[in-house]
């Protein structure tokens with residue numbers, strides 16, 4: 202089958218047609234991909250922002266159809282439609298038991314287990330998935346069953362960007378009705394954060410992006426105001442009287458905009474770091490400002506979501522027309538075009554590219 206392999210840091214993805222799968226083990230599920238989103242985190246593995254071992258089949262935002270299940274699997278059967286979760290939700294470890302499945306203890310083990318075979322060697326898929334492949338094997342804890350009538354292209358977006366962004370607004374920031382929100386970055390994650398803030402009832406939502414066309418698009422998803430970074434202070438003054446926003450969500454992963462999000466939040470407000478920055482990048486805070494501003498600075502992993510309950514909720518919001526998934530797909534591609542999709546994302550030309558495996 203076909204799969205896109207990252208052989209070394211900074212290399213183009215190599216799309217091969219001679220990749221196979223390991224034998225299906227106990228507790229594992231064999232899935233045929235129907236769609237995969239291309240997320241910035243894939244690019245961040247390629248450029249070293251997110252450190253991972255190579256060679257690796259990239260892709261962690263996908264949906265497909267279960268082909269076969271290994272011994273002991275009870276959650277799904279062949280024929281089920283599933284979202285692939287890039288973090289397992291094993292239901293047994295400490296984090297899962299305390300309702301923080303997004304921190305599941307099994308993430309590392311699942312992520313490092315190789316399920317692809319290339320040139321006779323077993324290699325892993327990104328985060329235990331590898332959705333840039335026609336088929337994959339993953340742990341039962343990484344699949345979430347969905348109703349068969351929902352198109353799998355939009356379902357694939359739930360696998361990362363939408364859960365991450367909507368979850369950051371609803372679960373992490375806990376945006377309240379009538380509040381003011383600023384979102385930095387209008388890619389798949391930022392647009393989802395804007396939608397999450399809208400669903401939560403925010404009164405004003407300011408979208409900030411350096412690409413003008415993104416700002417126009419952001420308005421269609423619920424942004425009430427938009428600006429480029431240079432105009433942020435002016436908009437902050439207009440919208441909040443200079444006090445700052447109740448919530449600031451950083452969906453880029455850049456130390457400058459992380460600091461910018463903290464500064465954009467009001468005293469007593471909340472800044473959430475959703476974007477993934479480099480291990481070597483640092484953000485400076487002085488020792489006085491946390492006391493004086495009483496601000497909350499929160500991290501957000503996978504939208505602080507329990508995937509088993511939150512993903513079905515997102516699809517119910519979609520069914521009722523409250524979450525727009527269709528318009529987030531701004532480019533449809535084949536696996537062969539994945540390197541082009543990376544370039545388009547780097548230039549800020551797309552909200553989401555989606556790979557079609559049909």
Ligand code: APR
Pocket residue numbers: 239240241242245362365385386387388389390391409410411412415430452453454455458475476477478546547548549551552
């Ligand atoms: N100021 C303003 N906007 C910026 C800046 C900046 N300094 N740098 C990038 N942007 C904008 C881009 O123009 C783009 O619209 O941020 C957006 C990022 O979108 P994508 O590249 O599509 O990334 P996305 O998939 O949304 O992921 C965002 O979340 O999950 C993490 O690893 C992921 O860190 C990444 C972030």
Ligand code: ZN
Pocket residue numbers: 240241242243261262361362
């Ligand atoms: Zn992602």
